[in-house]
Amino acid sequence: MHAVVHSCSLTGLDGVVIDVEVDISNGLPKHTVVGLPDTAVQEARERTKSAIRNSGAVFPDRRLTVNLAPADIRKEGPIHDLSMAVGILLASGQLDGFTDGTAVFLGELSLDGGVRHADGVLPMVALARDAGMDKAFVPHADGVEAAIVEGIQVYPVESLQQLIAHYMGTIRIDPLPVTEMSSTDTKYPVDFADIRGQDHVKRALEVAAAGAHNVLMIGPPGSGKTLLARALPSILPAMSLDEAIEVTKIYSVAGQLSDGRALMSARPFRSPHHTVTYAGLVGGGSTPRPGEISLAHRGVLFLDELPEFGRQSLESLRQPLEDGVITITRAAYSVEMPARVMMVAAMNPSPSGFADTDAADQRFSSRAAQRYRQRISGPLLDRIDVHVDVPRLDYASMAGPAVSDSSADIQTRVAEARERQSMRLQSHDLHVNAELTARLVPRICTLDEPAETLLRQAHDRLGLSGRGHHRVLKLARTIADLAASESIQTQHLAEALNYRPQLDDEG
Ligand SMILES: Nc1ncnc2c1ncn2[C@@H]1O[C@H](COP(=O)(O)OP(=O)(O)OP(=O)(O)O)[C@@H](O)[C@H]1O
Numbered sequence: 001m002h003a004v005v006h007s008c009s010l011t012g013l014d015g016v017v018i019d020v021e022v023d024i025s026n027g028l029p030k031h032t033v034v035g036l037p038d039t040a041v042q043e044a045r046e047r048t049k050s051a052i053r054n055s056g057a058v059f060p061d062r063r064l065t066v067n068l069a070p071a072d073i074r075k076e077g078p079i080h081d082l083s084m085a086v087g088i089l090l091a092s093g094q095l096d097g098f099t100d101g102t103a104v105f106l107g108e109l110s111l112d113g114g115v116r117h118a119d120g121v122l123p124m125v126a127l128a129r130d131a132g133m134d135k136a137f138v139p140h141a142d143g144v145e146a147a148i149v150e151g152i153q154v155y156p157v158e159s160l161q162q163l164i165a166h167y168m169g170t171i172r173i174d175p176l177p178v179t180e181m182s183s184t185d186t187k188y189p190v191d192f193a194d195i196r197g198q199d200h201v202k203r204a205l206e207v208a209a210a211g212a213h214n215v216l217m218i219g220p221p222g223s224g225k226t227l228l229a230r231a232l233p234s235i236l237p238a239m240s241l242d243e244a245i246e247v248t249k250i251y252s253v254a255g256q257l258s259d260g261r262a263l264m265s266a267r268p269f270r271s272p273h274h275t276v277t278y279a280g281l282v283g284g285g286s287t288p289r290p291g292e293i294s295l296a297h298r299g300v301l302f303l304d305e306l307p308e309f310g311r312q313s314l315e316s317l318r319q320p321l322e323d324g325v326i327t328i329t330r331a332a333y334s335v336e337m338p339a340r341v342m343m344v345a346a347m348n349p350s351p352s353g354f355a356d357t358d359a360a361d362q363r364f365s366s367r368a369a370q371r372y373r374q375r376i377s378g379p380l381l382d383r384i385d386v387h388v389d390v391p392r393l394d395y396a397s398m399a400g401p402a403v404s405d406s407s408a409d410i411q412t413r414v415a416e417a418r419e420r421q422s423m424r425l426q427s428h429d430l431h432v433n434a435e436l437t438a439r440l441v442p443r444i445c446t447l448d449e450p451a452e453t454l455l456r457q458a459h460d461r462l463g464l465s466g467r468g469h470h471r472v473l474k475l476a477r478t479i480a481d482l483a484a485s486e487s488i489q490t491q492h493l494a495e496a497l498n499y500r501p502q503l504d505d506e507g
C-alpha cells in the first residue's frame, strides 16, 4: 500500500514542496525513513509513532518505508512530522474520507499527538500556493499568520486526533478567513509631538524620511537622540500590503512574530546593541536565520553609539545598504535575504560623551572628537547623507509647552514628497532620491540659475569632493520635493549644504 502527501522545506525565505511517500508492505516490522539528515530520522520516527498511537489510531506493525523527496534538498527540523503521520495513516487505510492530494501538512508532533507551533509557516504556505497546492493544514498557533496568504485554504490543526476526526467526518475543521491588515493596529511608541525642541533635528529627520536618506545624529548624552530615532518609523509612509507580507515572512522565519501572530503592519525599528555578533547583524546559523539588518527590512536600523560597533560589523553593512539585499554564505548553503533599510546612527561627540568644551552651542571640533569619529570607516560615513547635531536642550524648551507637528502631519508631507519622486524615477526603476546613481544625479537633480551660482561658490569655499557634491544634490532634490518644487532653488540647496558632516571634511 502506497500514499503520497506533501510538506514544505525552507532555506531562508525560499523553499520547495516536499513529497512524502509512504510504502507499507508485508515483511518483518521495520520502520525506515529516508531523505532526512541522519540525526533527525530517529527522532521523527519516534514522534510519529507515539503520536499515532496516542491519537487512537494504529501504527502498522509491518515493513514501513517513508521517503522524503527530492532527496538532495536540505530538510531541517521537525516540520515534516504531521505529513509523515498523515501519510502512514493513509497508506494503512485509516483515513477513509481523505481527498486532499493537493494539500500541504505542516507541523511538529508532540508525543501525545499535539501539533506544535513552527517557525516559517507563512513563507511555506505562500510557496505551497505558488506550487499549485489548494489547502494547507498548519499548527493551530500559526493559523492567523498563515491565513495572510490568499488563494489557498488554511486549516488550523490542534492535534493529530482532531485531524483524524475531521477525515472520519465526526468533526469539521473549517478553513480560516483571510487575515486582513488593519491600519488601526499600527501603533508607534513615540510621536513627534511628544518631543520638545530640537526643531532642526525633526526637520532633518523629515528630509531624511522623505528621500530615504541615512542619518547620523551627534550630540551629548540625554539630548534626545534615541527618542528621536524611535519616532522615525511613525513619519515613514505606511506599508503597503505587499510590504507588510514581506516583513511578516522574515519575522516568521526568525520565529519573532509576537503573540497575536498576525500581519506586521508597523514598520520595523531594530536597535541592535553594539556588542551584537557579526551573525546577529547579517544573519546566519546552521539553518539560515535573518539578522538584524533583515529584521529591519522596510523600516529603520538604528545603530546607537555607532563608533562602539566592531569594524567587521560596520563593514558588513556596506553592501546591503547599497543593494537592499544581503547574501548569507555558509558551507551548507547560500541564501539572499531582503535588507532594504533606512539606517539611523547616533553618537556622542567624544568618548567622554560630551564635547570637550561642553557648551551646547559650540561646534564639536576638538582633536579627541575627531579621533573618535575616525573609528567609523569612510565608506560607511559616505552612505550617510544627513549629518545633524543634537544639542543639549535649554530649560525653556524642555519646560515650556510642547509645540510641534504630530507624526501624522509629517507623515503626510513625507508621503507626498515620495509620490513625486516615484513618478519621476519610475522609468529608471527607482523609488526614492537616496537610490540615485552617479549617472542619474546630473540628469535628475537640476538647479535653477541662482542655485547653480551658490553651488559653484560653495564648492570651492567648502572644498566639496566629488562624492560630497553628489550627496548635496540628492539631498537638495528631496528638499525641493518636500516643497513641491520642480527645480532645485537656492534655499533648498542651502539647507542641503547644512547637512554636511561638520568635523573633518568628507574626502
Ligand atoms: N527633546 C526632548 N523632548 C522630550 N524628552 C526628552 C528630550 N530629550 C531628552 N528627553 C528625555 O530624556 C530621556 C533621554 O533621552 P535619550 O535617551 O533620547 O538621550 P540620548 O541623546 O539618546 O542620550 P545618550 O547619548 O546617553 O544615549 C528621554 O527618554 C526623555 O525622557
Ligand SMILES: [Mg+2]
Residues within 6 Å of the ligand: 225, 226, 227, 304, 346
Ligand atoms: Mg541614546
